[in-house]
Amino acid sequence: MKERTLPRAAAALLSAALLATAIAVPTAASASPQGNHHGGPRIHPGLPSACTGTDPVVCTFSDLAPGDYDVSVLLGTDAADSNTEGFAESRRLMLAAVPVAQGDRERRSFTVNVRDPEGQQNQPVGTGTPGLTLTFSGDAPALAGIGITPASPRTKQLFLVGDSTVTDQEVEPYAGWGQRLPSHLDLGVSVVNHSGSGESTVSTLSKPELFDALEPQIGQGDVVLIQLAHNDKTTTAEQYRANLSEMVQRIRARGGTAVLVTPLVRLRFTDGAINRVGLIVTDQADLPAEMRAVATSLQVPLIDLTERSRVLVESLGPVESEPIYLVRVNGDRTHTSDYGASVYADIVAEELQNLHLLPASRWR
Known part of the structure; x- marks a missing residue:
């Protein structure tokens, strides 16, 4: 069976690489700081190529080893009101529906566990896909940006x-x-x-x-x-x-x-x-x-x-x-x-x- 937990030292080594690939669109002038108040990964300009689709938006970071990761997302769009739910891996609900008014932005952060198998732990063979998969759906999903880093050893x-x-x-x-x-x-x-x-x-x-x-x-x-x-x-x-x-x-x-x-x-x-x-x-x-x-x-x-x-x-x-x-x-x-x-x-x-x-x- 594969190693289920990313060693903290290895997690630290991955941090710089992840910061370079966790990208997002610029925050709008009306962006709201509401939501998570405990920091979280920096959200950089431009969505990463790992994110595809619009409804749902699916982001697949296939090179992430098992372990804990902090994720920050920016939700909302200038085009219309939005309402977004966030899921990780095997249908785990990370964010309940987050409504955002047209032109506004909402930042949310959470910590997600990546493991193999990613779902039920009594599976004879690992299920799911390698790395971390995040899915953003809902009534009108709108992902404006994302950032990921290995979680702190204090997690x-x-x-x-x-x-x-x-x-x-x-x-x-x-x-x-x-x-x-x-x-x-x-x-x-x-x-x-x-x-x-x-x-x-x-x-x-x-x-x-x-x-x-x-x-x-x-x-x-x-x-x-x-x-x-x-x-x-x-x-x-x-x-x-x-x-x-x-x-x-x-x-x-x-x-x-x-x-x-x-x-x-x-x-x-x-x-x-x-x-x-x-x-x-x-x-x-x-x-x-x-x-x-x-x-x-x-x-x-x-x-x-x-x-x-x-x-x-x-x-x-x-x-x-x-x-x-x-x-x-x-x-x-x-x-x-x-x-x-x-x-x-x-x-x-x-x-x-x-x-x-x-x-x-x-x-x-």
């Missing part, structure tokens, strides 16, 4: 360990909340989604490309969110607790902070309430309850996404909740749509922000 990393409801799904209509989470974070935090479809606590620990590959990337002060339960159908309560405890201990040994995330509910109703299947209660264990117990015994921060999602879905009811999932697309009551992934990413972001594990200035 915080937010790791995600999860299943198909968390992972970077490559193909629509599927989406995981982990690939919508980056849009909540500003320059200086890299979201590293180390999840894969079908994974459980058992498989995540047993497959070398999953937790074993993630572990050496964790640095002092990094945060690791763990949402695993949907696929632990045959895992006993004792083994489930042991698996979660092992992950927590290994994360702490690296200087990181583990956060346990109980699984989002399935859209399964009985008599107006989410039933046992929907609440991820198996014949072996009440998995959310077991995760809560581990969080208490090990004094681990907890995001109770099971409870938050249950309250939300039950308040909407079985029909009005359907757009969150893929029921109306293919009958799927477990996996989320783009809309549903955003709904749950919003909840996770809110809960994580309340834990104060990342600097307040790094939240959008």
Whole structure:
């Protein structure tokens, strides 16, 4: 498997070359400084040849090695009002829709993680294209400029360990909340989604490309969110607790902070309430309850996404909740749509922000 993280020394050597190729059109006289206030790469005159198209605009920097990169973009056009979303790599939402009035400019910055494979980490062969791919779409996308540099060694990393409801799904209509989470974070935090479809606590620990590959990337002060339960159908309560405890201990040994995330509910109703299947209660264990117990015994921060999602879905009811999932697309009551992934990413972001594990200035 390829090296997943660009060494900091190598990143520094790339900086000058990237500055020379990260080019943009001149800022208009009416350009607005609104948006990111933490600096970011310089935007030079003239769009680079790596950017093609208009709707969407796709920028492919194929020579960038795996690692973290800071990106600044200038959005807007003199021709008309615009509205632009920014995506990185495997459909990761980096910028929610940014409206810009005709003649104005808006600068936005973010930090993106480049890895191989770029999507689900349990793929037998790396997926995607080499380097960094950025896509700018939306109602009326307008990219006026772009700049890229290797991220600072001080960049915080937010790791995600999860299943198909968390992972970077490559193909629509599927989406995981982990690939919508980056849009909540500003320059200086890299979201590293180390999840894969079908994974459980058992498989995540047993497959070398999953937790074993993630572990050496964790640095002092990094945060690791763990949402695993949907696929632990045959895992006993004792083994489930042991698996979660092992992950927590290994994360702490690296200087990181583990956060346990109980699984989002399935859209399964009985008599107006989410039933046992929907609440991820198996014949072996009440998995959310077991995760809560581990969080208490090990004094681990907890995001109770099971409870938050249950309250939300039950308040909407079985029909009005359907757009969150893929029921109306293919009958799927477990996996989320783009809309549903955003709904749950919003909840996770809110809960994580309340834990104060990342600097307040790094939240959008």
